[in-house]
Amino acid sequence: MIGGFCVSCVLFAKEDRTGLGQLVNSPMTNFTRAKKTLDEHQLQETHVVATESMAAFMRQTEKGELSVGQLLLSEARSNVQKNCTILKSIVNTLILCGKQNIALRGHGDAGRGGNQGNFHALLKFRLDAEEVLESKFFSVCADEAADTANREQMALIVRFVDKQGHIREEFLDFIHCDEGTTGRALSGKIISSLQNNGLDMNYLRGQGYDGVGNMASIREGAAAHITAIYPKALYCHCAAHVLNLCVVAACKIQAVNKTMTTTKEINLFFSHSPKRQQELECHIAKMEGTGSNRRKLVDLCRTRWVARIEAFETFDWLFPAVVNTLEEVSQALVVVKKTLGYVKGLTRSLQQRASDICKAYNLPSPTDLPQEIHNWTNSWRRHESPLPDNPADALHYAHTTLYPNINCLL
Structure with a gap:
């Protein structure tokens, strides 16, 4: 042709x-x-x-570029997969509410701007977790502590950058360390938890732990075991923990240590007694111009030393009320001390092994003893004689008729 x-x-x-x-x-x-x-x-x-x-x-x-038809087909498949993932989250949330006997609406279902109910809240929590998957790259932070049942629990946090370019840290899981707290065991728990939550470990880019040996050791630490499998997951010592260690070292200074100990003891003095706490609140209410709604002292955190700044700020703010309350309590202590001082000798006499019912009957009466001491003191003042130097000389002047209780005690 x-x-x-x-x-x-x-x-x-x-x-x-x-x-x-x-x-x-x-x-x-x-x-x-x-x-x-x-x-x-x-x-x-x-x-x-x-x-x-x-x-x-x-x-x-x-x-190797795709054609328009293939691009459209690929986009359609991607939408189908995304919708299936969303539908799976909805179904799993419904199953969770059913298994745990959680009402879907909860106390109320006000819709936008109000309480959206248990189902919407749980679903939003799952959707927040999906953002980690969409961000692709992430880092992990973990710390372990013993719970009230004295079992080791490890909190797992993921750190990522969302679509708006904001750095976020979200709680991911609580891990029960039932296989021990060695670096190998903890690394296995961390990897399993991340994989169970759908995260691709190949995109793990960072690890943040404290500096203890089972986490940070270059050979047997959890960070070393994870880095051996995923080399791009670099370990960084937690900056907050480093600052905490510096504060701990500074607290070894005697003056700082005494200040913290005194503050802690005063805090315990009020927190362990509702009556003393009530007295403190009364004095706080009398303070004028504080501009604060603080009504009690803050406990000093035992592990996070840097977090103690709030406790010291509160103590400094309420210091006048603390001093006034302690002065009032001290006056009560003086009264109690003098009152108990009258019966100190009587108590010891009653606790002697040789004491019997007859001797106990002839012991001084606590109700008469204060008056006898008062008369005894006035008699020495009237005669302007020097006071006895020892119990033997005092006994010589303690007449059995006028001062029977004092004579018995001496």
Whole structure:
């Protein structure tokens, strides 16, 4: 067949080629009118579509790019997979509420701006977890502590960058360290928890723990075991823990240590007695111009030394009320001390092994003893005589008729 054809139209034109004429169904043989024929053919819609199809085919063949149809199909499959993931989260949330006997609405279901109910809250929590998967790269932070049942629990936190470019840290899981607290055991727990939550460990880029041996040891620490499997997961000593260690070292200074000990003892003095706490609150209420709603002292954190700043700020703020309350308590202590001092000797006499009921009957009466001491003191003052230096001399002047209780005690 002699003549010219349009390659793109012959190969990629539509299936129904009726009426396409020269360059497609038949060759172009009249070359005297070739320019006019080619210009008219170039403007036809069939030629434009065929040319685009041919260019897409060349790109796919030479560069591996997908065609428009394949791109649309891939996008459709991606949407289907995304919708399946969302539907799976909804179904799993419903199953969780059913297993745990949790009402879907809870106390109320006010919709937007209010309490959206248990189901919506749990679903939102799952959707927040999905953001970690969408961010792709992430880091992990973990710390272990003993709970009230004296079992080791490890809190797992993931750190990632969300779609808005904000750095976020989200709680992921509580891990029961039932296989021990060695570095190998803890690393296995961390990896299992991350994988169970759908995170790809190949995108783990950082680890943040404290500096204890089972976490930070270069050979047997949890960080070392994870880095051996995933080399891009670099370990960094927790900066907050480093600061905490510096404060701990500073607290070894005697003056600082005494200040913390005194503050802690005063805090315990009030917190262990509702009556003393009530007295403190009364004095706090009398303070004018404080501009604060603080009504009690804050306990000093035992592990996070840096967090103690709030306790010291509260103590400094309420210091006048603390002093006034302690002065009031001290006055009561003086009264109690004098009162108990009257019966100290009587108590010791009653506790002697040789004491019997008859001797106990003849012991001083606590009700008469204060009056005898008062009369005894006044008698010495009236005579302006020097006070006895020892119990033997005092006994010589303690008349059995006037001062029977004092005579018995001496």
